[in-house]
Amino acid sequence: MTSTWAAALARNWAGNVGYSCAELRCPASLAELRALVAGSPRIRALGTRHSFNDLADSPGVLVSTAGLPQHVEIDSARARAKVPAGMRYAELARAIDAAGFALPNLGSLPHISVAGACATATHGSGVRNPCLSASVAAVEMVAAGGEVIEVARGEDGFDGMPVSLGALGVVTALTLDLVPSFEVRQRVYENLPFGVLDEHFEELMGGAYSVCLFTDWRGPRLTQVWVIERADEPEAAVVRRPWFTATPATGPRHPVADFSAVSCTEQLGVPGRWYERLPHFRPEAEPSSAGDELHSEYMVARRDAVAALRALERVRERIVPVLQICEVRTVAADRLWMSPFYGEDSVSIHFTWIADTRAVLPVAGLVERALAPFRPRPHWAKIFTAAPELLRSRYPRSAAFAALVRAYDPGGKFGNSFLDRYVMEEP
Template sequence: MTSPLTNWAGNVTFGMRRFHAPTSVTELRQIVARSDAVRALGTGHSFNTLADTTGDLVSTARLPQTIDIDPAARTVTVSGGTRFGTLASALHDAGYALHNLGSLPHISIAGACATGTHGSGDTNGNLSSAVRALRYVDAAGEWVTLDRGSAEFAGSVVALGALGIVTHLTLDVVPAFDVQQWVYEGLPAETLRARFPEVMSAGYSVSVFTRWRGESLDQVWLKRKVDDDGPAPGPARWYGATRADAQRHPVPGMAADACSLQLGISGPSHRRLPHFRLDATPSSRGDELQSEYFVAREDAVAAFDALHAVRRHFVPYLRISEIRTVAADDLWLSPAHNRDSVAFHFTWLPDRSAVTAALRHIENALAPFAARPHWGKLFTLGPDALRALYPHYGTFEQLLRARDPEGVFRNNLLGRLFALGGGLEGV
């Protein structure tokens, strides 16, 4: 390496002693087998040090790409380093789609699933909820395969890279479908409070964007699944908001060139469900930080009001905030584990110290609602607080200790969050 390697946002400089980009699984297994400390690097979209290591950092980008569709099983087996946009495009060409997609089609499938990255929609589980099986290289360099019938499966999908390097995942697919997208501006905050379920269920996926200023919300991105009757017009007025007459970026005033097509023009789901296009850079500068917290759906309005009450502490450092819903799943470390959720997302200016101070106000405000942070973004909660938020936190620690007793895949962040020692019981 001739220059420091950083994550996408540039706020993390990786501290590895060696960097690897293996071109085969055999080479990957050899690297892991001889390493005493190793972490996997996907597309580098985590905003904290989750992927960092002082040992061997392994990029999965050059491993052979696999996209193997099984029409009978309605699954696709895909290499973990593949980007969602690449997979979704190939699926569409074959007549299939993923049930959900995140805001960015640029992220790797293994990285997104390992951190519980999600997409949105009242009835849509996060991206990892589509995983039917996975294969990873463990600390001994052996290949481990798990499916939904395995007792360890629910703890091994959203596993933060702590069990091994995922090489392949098998995902459920659905028939290809089209989506229309509109942007509405100026939704009254009081309308969101009074009619939160109606607003958030008005489309296949709905995102509310706000800078937490004034008594109206900046934008609502309404994504509607096109049914058998074909595309339908979006009303000029919707719950008191006005339909935008041109493309919009989530951050008001920014050019919308990188955004997915709006204005009600229907297109394949993989070109409408993400907020940004695969062939474009998501941000004009990329100089941002991100945080996100998940609360139970029934607490959405109370959590909104709690954040509104402390907004003076975070608004000066905020680019934009997004509110969206995610359906429950059964994965141990998923932020939507066992509860339909609302996610409050924050995109920040690149001022780490100011953001850290703001996060403490946000976490205090959301504490009564058992808010779970996104694993790949910035948060200040420690292990005691996190343990109280996840019923299977201790069970995951047992799984981690049993499958990686020497801590090959642990780093400083994981070492702070999870206890060491002991054995596997009751998994």
Template sequence: MLEDVLAEDKAEYNWAGNLRYSAAEIAHPSSLEELRALVAAAPSVRAVGTRHSFNDIADSSALMVSLEKLSSAPVLDEAALIVTVDAGMRYGELAGFLAEHGYALHNLASLPHISVAGAVATATHGSGDRNGNLATAVAALELVTADGDVLRVDRSSPDFNGMVVSLGAVGIFTRITLEIEADYEVRQDVFTGVPWSSVEENFDAITSAAYSVSIFSSLAGPEASQVWLKSRTDADLPYAGKAGFFGGSAAVEPLHPLPGISAVSCSEQMGVPGSWSDRLSHFRLAFTPSNGDELQSEYLVERSSAVAAIRILRGMSAEIAPLLQICEIRTIARDDLWLSSSYGRESVGLHFTWKPRQAEVEALLSRIEAALAPLRPRPHWGKLFTLERPQLQELYPRFGDFSDLARRMDPQGTFVNPFLKRNVLG
């Protein structure tokens, strides 16, 4: 019975503690049939993953469902080089499974703790000039639609590129099929004190120096504090083990992106080779990377605008510094997913980890968005931003097509919540 599925799990906070969900209860179906019944009976429902979103994208005033109990082993298809997983599985767990079987994903996000469905639906990404975000690996989807039916789609299906990064608007993902490749090893080298003048003059050379590159900084002062290079050992390693990097120096010990914090929770550094599953993320699955007392936002601009964006942000450093913990800059390859923040353009992500002072952060975000407006910044869907539908629809060429798709698949608005009304559907 549905009453048995509705757990004692009452309305709770997200991971950062900055948002209390408005739903009266969170259901934990343990089978696909239970989920279908819940969705068919609910006037309004949203799925919640690992609760790592910093805004109300997953919130619902009626019912929220967690897929944690929909758990089965991943299914490998070695001939087709794909793996099918439950939507609620965490990337770190999937990475461990694939590595054990001799396979890999093309990319991982900074945190391995996030769910596959949540990351895919919001175009969450890792880094790399030639690496698309995590959603670009999706080859097929299974989802429960608003009437409780099960729909299976793949790349041959109409509107597939609109269904992948769908913000929960077209249905609840239950199973996701991802492309995989042969296992590979990665080494991680960290350099400190790279001058901003060198970053601006050599941006392309710096971001192409390894498979995945991250630049960390407070944005104040003449230098970027750290540059992390994640290099595949089956490729050229031009900076592996080098003492210098574009005016910076090799770190002499493992580092956390934030100064003065132990690197014990970070993936292994100092050039020690290891599985991609233990190196592509910044943090280890076995550790909680922080206590959650932080806020995050991110804007993606076209790669050709990277230096202009950096100069704008550094020009605002006096405003930004009092609220900032760290800024991370990295590149993401273009894709064809309608609401992906890298749709149709090579991108640079400008990621901010803020102190937990939300009113002040949101006031600052509106000024950052205004300053970056000529560069057409697209916000990460799962993080804090103040742009709303009129501005957002100008940033995505397929925005109208997506709105039409969402209304066609969910004519009664079962999956519509305040976030979608405010930002996408009106």
């Protein structure tokens, strides 16, 4: 039977968005989901509610696939896994690791659902690591008429499907490319002078499997540098000396200096499984302040990274009062139409704000104006102020994606006001 969710789930994780849907549903079987989709004039899939804007909302029904069977099918010969859409990365990682496989990367939070993360081009870090959506080899979904369809990489329109923004149907499973399982070690360094980036940004970010920079913008320095190396590769010289003058942390650290590190993954160079180190936060713990925060994130070309950060430094006095922490990561290019990394090796500049929308929005607009010369692409599921026509101009395949949406959903069953604003330009 279908269950109706508790009223508490009628808001997003951060609590800044209340869903306008008439109903929240969680089918227990594929047949039940198909009937629900076929019989609903308006419906959208809802993941783990980690969107900070109205992307996930629906004027009709919001449906979760978390109640469907959660079985992972691993094809060892092809190094692929068919994964339930509603499964969270924490559960998926353990299942594929037990079979000797891994994903190349993970996001900061293992708490998010696979389909939700891929639909919004959520990412990890590393100069050679693309976003999580780039691992998708096939998409299975319930289309507007209730039929189940599957489209694989190489088929017509596929490059518009992994980052779908929920506009094409209710995704039920994704087939993901896998790599052999591996171990990593993680260290945190502190107080790197900002000026080091001017000459050494590429060397710094490419010096390990994954490197993440943090700053509170309160001074001309990076508060922390998180460095993750594969344990099957020789330890870099970084462990034998201060790294670019940053000093090793003497104990576990949370990215926000005043927060306890109890929720963070293990540091201090202790080797561990890939899924126990690549995220910043452990799946069994709340990631930070249990949603008492807002997020914005902007992607710019990696070649512009230092200039973009210098532009932000010039407005840091406006940023500081509403900021908890800012993180900088690298993400490799992909060919997915609505990915912020489409065709471009990129840097993501992520802001964790205080939980005050009225105070944050003007500063987010200021950040976007400071970054404007670098044509930033915002994360689809976070707070931004860019005009729709400006945003569409930064995606070379946006018109092709809109056409794909009309082909799969001519009646707009999976649409909402967010898609109307930012995606569905006039045919």
